[in-house]
Amino acid sequence: MVAVAQHPNIELMTYSEVTKVDGYIGNFTATIKKKAKYVDWDKCNGCGDCEEKCPSKKVADPFEMNLGKTTAIRKMFPQAVPGKPLIEAEHCTKLTKGKCGVCEKICQAEAIRFEDKDEFITEQIGAIVMATGFEQFKWEETYGEYGYGKYPDVITSLHFERLVSSGGPTGGKIQRPSDGKVPESVAFIKCVGSRDDLKGKSYCSRACCMYTAKHASQVKEKLPDSDALVFYMDVRTAGKSYEEFYQRSLDAGAKYIRGRVSKIYKRGDKLVLKSEDSLIGKPIEAEVDMVVLAAGMIPAEGANETAKIIGFGTDKDGFFQEAHPKLQPVETFTAGVYLAGACQGPKDIPDSVAQASAAAVKVAGMFSKDELATEPMISEVDVWKCSGCELCVPICPYKAISIKEFEDRGHHGRFTRKVAEVNPSLCQGCGACLPACRTMALTLKGFTDDQLVSEVDALCL
Secondary structure (H helix, E strand, C coil): CHHHHHCCCCCCCCCEEEEEEEEECCEEEEEEEECCCCECCCCCCCCCHHHHHCCCCCEECCCCCCCCEECCEECCCCCCCCCCCEECHHHCHHHHHCCCCHHHHHCCCCCECCCCCCEEEEEEECCEEECCCEEECCHHHCCHHHCCCCCCCEEEHHHHHHHHCCCCCCCCCCCCCCCCCCCCEEEEEEEECCCCCCCCCCCCCCCHHHHHHHHHHHHHHHCCCCEEEEEECCCCCCCCCHHHHHHHHHHHCCEEEECCCCEEEEECCEEEEEEEECCCCEEEEEEECEEEEEECEEECCCHHHHHHHHCCCECCCCCECCCECCCECCECCCCCEEECHHHCCCCCHHHHHHHHHHHHHHHHHHHCCCCCCCCCCCEEECCCCCCCCCCHHHHCCCCCEEEEEEEEEECCEEEEEEEEEECCCCCCCCCCCCCCCCCCCEEECCCCHHHHHHHHHHHHC
């Protein structure tokens, strides 16, 4: 991240989002919203005095999965680039009530800007790489039998990741969120929301088996006398040295139990898991101090809306749709738009890095050419038939159709009217616009009515 920030040919826009994209391959225009930070980063030196003195120290820290507290002015996370703070307006007393302003008074660099506003800018770009990542499956909305809201010691793997981190809210100590006690036994439940056609998603989230093996090993390493129970459907370790890593967790003492947990409830200060061991065909009951759920991966919030803004599709699960799963795994149906990472489907870090490298090569290869080959079988408009009704415009998934003014020179003189226009750089020849055209002014090259009739005649001869 530091290398990216320091590279002379990379312009890094943090705390910003793309709100609109127009144009086509090699000629995109992106509208970018730079959110108000209320801190002038050009003047800020990142000393951290404002964070230490800010009186609002009871704000739940989303980076710590709400296990710790933070202030209204803060860095987004410890390794953030650039390492400078911003103010979250909804938690700032000065911005909500007009009081306080301590950070402005103590800032020696005079970098605080309470009058800061959102800014919209436009950039001309040649290609787009989508890397919007993923979110955890919303297990609390679906798996009520796991006790969401009732049992604070039922957490997700991301919560556990912050607990074992030396920079986390507990300084790397594994302890129960409810009372801070060291757990004597920890249960890990895999495939929560994954491979579940009834409540969750049908796909495998791929990374869960490996990070659960890591977490089980960390429990045995930090708490040698504790128990680490892993409830699983299948263990999938498809990767270089992955099987050996999984074997290390077994050698460390982690106990793997093949079965789905059906319910979690409280018994005293313990959590009771009702499950089965399908290898011996018997129901089992396990008492533990803490439960860690390996929640599946789902597309990032707003991913579907982002795809619509750029102009390409998503699959049935909401992940970005590649042009071809084998031959074009990093390209979309919209030319000049590429995919990288878990926005296209569940991936671990090595797979994300590999796909990002492939996307970068595709962009570099595109920029190295003086001319680009486009799809020859595209739609075309007969302006003499077109009525300018605009019904075809919202139908086109690639934003290839627009409306223009056409000068008609008829028997009654010259006048202008609206007609449809197809951008050949955007059109992919899908034909979706054809049935929407009431005047039959749109045709697909290579598949006109006359050509299709001729094909049928040739077959009948």
